[in-house]
Amino acid sequence: MRQTKDALLRGLLWASAAVSVGILVLIVGFIFYKGIGYISFDFIFGDYSPTGGGGILPMIVTTIYTIAISLIIATPLGILAAVYLQEYAKQGRLVNMIRFATESLTGIPSIIYGLFGAVFFVATLKLGMSIIAASLTLTIIVLPVIIRTTEEALKTVPAAYREGSLALGTTKLQTLYKVILPSAMPGILSGIILSIGRIVGESAAIFLTAGTVAAMPDSIFSSARTLTVHSYLVTQESGDIGLAAAVGIVLIVLIFAINMTATFISKKLNKADF
Amino acid sequence: MKVLKKTWLSAAILSSLLLAACGGDEQEAGSATNSGGETIAISGSTSVGPLAEKLAAEHSEQTDVNIEVNQIGSSAGITNAINGVSDIGMSSRDLKDEEAAQLDQTIIAYDGIVVVAHPSNPVKDLTMEQVKQIFTGEVTNWKQLGGKDMEIVVVSREDGSGSRDAFQEIVGYESGQLIRNAIVASGNGNIKTTVATNKHAVGFISFEYVDETISTFNINGVEPIADNVLNNSYALARPFLFVHTEEALTQQGQQFIDFILSSDGQDIVEAAGAIRLD
């Protein structure tokens, strides 16, 4: 009886994994199949041409700008905030409420952040439709993600590590940076990767704060178009699935490259610490 | 503070890697700023946008002027032009009275709206009255129009779209009368894809987007082509507008408009699939 049940559950586990992997392979396969014909050196490194046949370099540059700026602000802010909530704050009602709030905020549709950005950063702070306005909006979008994943990672650090370190006479801060953060680093990094995914994948909020100018940005105060916004506009306006998929290929490769970098850094950090 | 430094460090490494990846372009962009002259900010209709981009690219090549085109929808473009966020707004519908009171408008081109269906649909002619009946839900089966016995799936643009406003005004129904279960698509391309892949569907798109993946309807027996718009026999037509306040229009902006109205500019209009003025 128990064996049949075990076998059944085991079968379900295998089947679920097969379904997940199958679907995801199907999607990536579809994007590559539809888009690969468009990919060429000129497509990736050529300047955009409104008459068609041009490249997507301006969108790639814009995307990289938004990722870099939002992460530079959101990562330290988010990690330190999570450290405070998890390690320093007196665990009680207030902290629970803050935690509950950040948790809920990960669920706010990004279009609302976008609208806030369009009114607050673009109009009130007079940044105009620009890369910087979009990046600040994105910072707020990923902040809850980073706080939450960092907290989750800090939670998984066994209490014995903390106690052991403190018992050796170290201060709280020393324990934090010598023991807790290093062992939580992989979790924190996966949070950052999730954030990059959210930034790269965001379209609605960027659409409202950075605009849709299809040209190489002069500076971070220029209005510009990210890859995702480009792929969205291509689908919406010209209905060109192949071109949208081609932009998708570039996006996937970009995300892959960032992931590899993050994994590499994470490995280096771990080696250095132990 | 070592690990904190490390956190910063890894962020810094990550970002410097990212920036290094695009370092070359930054320089390019930098030099462009130095040599570049004024910037004209244009925003508005997604139907006018592709055409405006093409015009801007050509004009920028000839002069030193930098032109930013943002496709955010007619109403938003008009609002931007009124409150000065943009130098020029683009609209694919006529201005409302209160908007017209605050803005100068220039017609830069005409555009036709085409009623489209799946290529396999045998129905090729509709009267304006039938179009209205379809979109308001009085007629719900292609059989009633001489086609196959199939449900009609209506595809419309979103409430507030310049194309939808113009279409409804000409056909003669209000937003509230649109059949409830109509699919609402948020762009010309989206309507085209939806109709091209659905045998039941009927929708409307701008002339610029017509290709062989969809079939077009003659309205009241008139073929949807540019000539018929110009001789006023095809009724589903609308202007493409550039709008601006008197004070916001710079000399460069005026030059750009002059360029569009010149015969060179109108050649681009025609090549883009819209209808030239002359």
Next chain:
Amino acid sequence: MTSPVDTTKTDITKANKRKYAMEKVSSKIFLICALLSVFSLVLIVGFVFYKGATPFVAGGYSFIDFIFGSDWVPSEDKFGIWPMIVASLYATVGALIIGVPIGLFTAIFLAEIAPKSVARILSPAIQLLAGIPSVLYGVFGLAIIVPFLQNNLGLARGQSLIAVIIVLAIMMLPTIVTVCETAIRAVPKTYREGSLALGASQIGTIFKVIVPAAKSGILAAIVLGLGRAIGETMAVILVAGNALIIPTSLTDSVRPLTTNIALEMGYAAGTHQEMLFATGIVLFSFILILNFVLAKIAKGGQ
């Protein structure tokens, strides 16, 4: 006059003082970061509520009519979002019913059952897929799922509730798998060993010991997945059909709350725009309630 012993003493005192000062300063920095984060988040919520409440407080619109009204015609001043509330609920619940079990089981498979070499390839690959822009899932839905529903199942409208549910379920899979897997891997080895030593089977250990131990992480995964599903806009716009009816079957075209905001925000001004903010408040309240319920479940289980 000071003896060498005294010097070391004062040095140590000094070093200690510096250490304590550092301790204090850093804890203040952490506090400031936390406050800054909280402040920016509060600012957004306040802004959305302020904008969204305006038509009901100052404009004389009825909130009840807004929630339960079935007509949404902004150009005729009719704002009722009941069809969208129903659509959002159906779509999200449907996606969870499909996505959570498959995602969780996949995570268990990767963490506990799969050979190490397989997991080492699949886990990062799936993590990578969490980063695929949602627009691309929408493109996939529009190009593959919608035509499939039309041609193989004979629906008049491929853009339907079922298409939304499928796209959302697929979209939340990578998130759920990744976070669940992390949580399951974080369960201490001793739990596993203890259970196995007591004679439990591998499968029994997984479902009786490991999954309950990883519950907090799994719930976090569900919340994140839920957030992704209910907040998803661009992929949904492409496959929902966005029709303004109260769905009565899986094959009806629907307009979820997010789609309503995204479709019309570009064009909206004045009261219309504020009503879209109000739509945002409703959406936000859903997420709040769901999170609250999940938090209660987590507590109740302990």
